[in-house]
Amino acid sequence: GAVVSQHPSWVICKSGTSVKIECRSLDFQATTMFWYRQFPKQSLMLMATSNEGSKATYEQGVEKDKFLINHASLTLSTLTVTSAHPEDSSFYICSATRGAGGSYEQYFGPGTRLTVT
Amino acid sequence: QKEVEQDPGPLSVPEGAIVSLNCTYSNSAFQYFMWYRQYSRKGPELLMYTYSSGNKEDGRFTAQVDKSSKYISLFIRDSQPSDSATYLCAMRLKAAGNKLTFGGGTRVLVKP
Numbered sequence: 001g002a003v004v005s006q007h008p009s010w011v012i013c014k015s016g017t018s019v020k021i022e023c024r025s026l027d028f029q030a031t032t033m034f035w036y037r038q039f040p041k042q043s044l045m046l047m048a049t050s051n052e053g054s055k056a057t058y059e060q061g062v063e064k065d066k067f068l069i070n071h072a073s074l075t076l077s078t079l080t081v082t083s084a085h086p087e088d089s090s091f092y093i094c095s096a097t098r099g100a101g102g103s104y105e106q107y108f109g110p111g112t113r114l115t116v117t
Numbered sequence: 118q119k120e121v122e123q124d125p126g127p128l129s130v131p132e133g134a135i136v137s138l139n140c141t142y143s144n145s146a147f148q149y150f151m152w153y154r155q156y157s158r159k160g161p162e163l164l165m166y167t168y169s170s171g172n173k174e175d176g177r178f179t180a181q182v183d184k185s186s187k188y189i190s191l192f193i194r195d196s197q198p199s200d201s202a203t204y205l206c207a208m209r210l211k212a213a214g215n216k217l218t219f220g221g222g223t224r225v226l227v228k229p
Contacts, residue, residue: 108160
């Protein structure tokens with residue numbers, strides 16, 4: 001199978017602090033990773049696309065200075081929420097694909113619930 | 118108007134019934150169509166993937182695509198309480214580099 005893990009699964013932080021979320025592909029090399037945000041009872045909203053060794057591509061309206069994405073290896077991508085505020089509280093989900101172009105399947109992680117107090 | 122429309126539900130059915138889900142889309146350039154299942158507070162799990170008009174069957178699941186009407190469907194036969202989840206349709210362009218566009222999701226409740 002293709003397993004994607006996320007850590008932590010749940011984090012509470014104080015307003016103004018930064019939080020780092022890790023996304024790992026456990027049994028395959030992920031050339032591309034995606035970061036999504038999901039509010040309660042809403043669908044997934046793509047935040048950014050991350051390719052190993054290059055800068056992430058952010059979707060329109062997503063602040064790249066606030067949501068820092070690093071894809072330093074073929075098995076690890078991180079999302080850092082800087083100077084978090086209560087409105088950043090959400091469910092963050094990553095996904096990974098094995099290869100570019102024709103590979104259609106995105107393998108999703110279990111998600112990280114962020115609560116900013 | 119959203120690119121992909123999906124009735125949010127909830128859709129409540131008795132155990133054993135057929136669950137019928139659908140999505141409409143506006144961009145005729147979408148080439149690949151997927152259905153994901155998401156349990157509460159979990160990541161989505163791929164159920165079905167299709168790229169041509171017609172039906173595709175996998176166990177209790179049947180995916181249907183009608184590109185001329187820009188309409189896709191997912192049918193779940195012999196529904197079980199364990200099928201209670203949110204079902205998300207997703208689609209992508211041929212040249213989008215795997216970037217998916219999701220529908221809003223339909224919450225399904227199968228009552229024993």
